[in-house]
Amino acid sequence: MMRVKLKAWTASFRYPTFQSGYQPTLPVPPPSTIQGILSAAKGETVYLSELPFLGYIFKSNGLGVDLERIYALGKPETDIVKREFLYDAELFLYLPDEWTEFFKKPRYQLLLGRSSDLATVDEIKRIKLEERESIICGTVVPVSLGIPGIVHALVVEYDYTTTPRRARLVRPFIILPYDRGRYKEKVQIPTDPELELGVYLHRWSG
């Protein structure tokens, strides 16, 4: 297994149906954002449901609110929206080995949200997860895991064969913000020994 570490000054992950004047950010990216990142790295649409496994951990160092002027599509008017963004972001992706080449030379720019949330590849390394009791946070897990967090329906992957893109797989998740001081519950889970955190490996295939 390999781990890719991405870094970005800012990141923002919109709640799927909050599209109004104020846009809060989810504390961690939804799976569909990971789909976007993997697709950009590889240069073609990637479907998470076709990967044998995928894990991710997202950290950030704070939250801010940006004021944006928006040019309304197809109209001369502009509008102002407030958008929350996360500051000083790091995303760790746990992927099969063959992903090394795509992240060594990503085909398109990698984004943690919008085009202004540009990310760089900070490190690619092989990693061996260790099975043990660990805290799990900074990610999303299935509701069935029963860990307390924020419950929310999220798109796992979009179908990009149609225009506009459409949701292909949607699931309710528990969103666990990165906040290790807050979590006490430990679960038996593959663990990244460097981060001292559990990595939930999603398997949407089959």
Add this chain to the structure above:
Amino acid sequence: MGLDGEYMDKFNLEAKYLINPEGQTEDNPIFEWTGHPFTDAGLSALLLLSGKSRPEELAEKDVEIAVEFASKLYLMEGWSTLLARIYRNNNPILMVNPSMRKSATQEKLKESLRILFNLAQQNLQEPRSPTCQICGKRRIVSGLELRAAIHSKEKDRPKEITGDVFPLLGTGDLRNYFPHGQESGADVCACCLFLAQFIPIGSYVLHSERGKIKGILVIHAHPHELQLDLVSEIISKAKTSFLVNNARGFRQPVNFLFKKLQELSLTLEQLGNATVTAYYFLNGNRTGEQWVEVIRIPNPVLRFLTHAKREDYNGWKNIVRMGWREKPNNEKLEEYEKNRANDVYSRLLEGRSILAYFVDISERVVNAKWNLLKFYCSEVLGLEKEALDFIRRVGDRIVETLEKLEDNKLRQRVRELERAEKLYQFEAFFVNTEKLRQSLGIPEPLMTFDEFARILTSYGEDINVSWKTVKHLLLFRIYENLHDKLMKGGEEAEERGEIEFFGIEEVI
């Protein structure tokens, strides 16, 4: 298995699963918890209106009754203003717009809702269409389909699925946030849209002092029993008096949430894996009227509240009082509770420490019992039990030393600790206390060198757990044991006055 078969299998899309008069099949009910706060709020309303607790139990007649009720309710005074804040002015299903209102009747509303519900059922039968981004199960409904279903004039009917029919989806005018600026709006199915029409019956409404709607509070909780528990009050109000639930006159959503949470009669075990998130929003017609605030109650905070209520309710109430800039007396408490933001609450929500509020430095008194402090430290701050016991032992030795002093000297020493804002001042307090022990001839030292080092360096990487944490724990122990001695004589009153400890920026 061919592609169709696979698809059918994946989503259990078989005709036999359609809702029937007796009820839904358990395998694939038409209504399910989606994990979306708004559709889940609508579902809560449906369930509570029919006195059921699981979506699978909902039968067609329950839907019928709910439709009947909602269509009557929404035409009543007070509700139309609310509808315009939840759906903007142009919800044609519920005929919100004043021009539609004129011709609105219960029959018309009922029929729109019914047709929408029929659409929701039919949607199961067409597996090839795009999927709803909320439930991920059903095909999406188009604005055109909606047009055929509703009673308003042609010009008022929607062309797309926007904030007019589902809160916060944005306006049709600003399509930037729909993928590819989609003309048809958001990808939502008829079932999720149907549930969304019941949000007003599943929400608390907060008003301003002048009686204007300030915001709508949707509480989203897991497990589902907890969800129903937290909103049941809304439904009973609507059922008995046909009134909007005004959150008991609270103007502060966070205070109201804490009030509700304190009333829960759950055990710590039941709360172990519980989740509560609230969405406070407005979806009005003007720019600036569309916003949402996500209020997340961390699980350790939930458990702390439950524990506090059971074990030391008075202590907890004292702590909360410290969270207002001026501490309210009993008469003012309710007014403060309803109208003024509280620092203890916001700290708990933001993961900042409330340790300083366990003591009242101006009165040199503890606000709660040691056991509540202990629970808070270990469950919320994440302080190790051993560390806590160790600090407690040190505190007891300090008490043992200081109580031998005459009152004046005692107060002076404690003041030294209270005023320690820099690490060297904190160190000096220990060195002085150690000297004191020697001069008083107490055989045991206050602590070993290793223990001294341990107390001065932080416990773990968390900023909450530093020497300032230790300082507050020690003060707690001292006030707990020496309060009477410390408060004897008035000669210090003015001296104390010069220390402004209340509402201090850096509490820990």
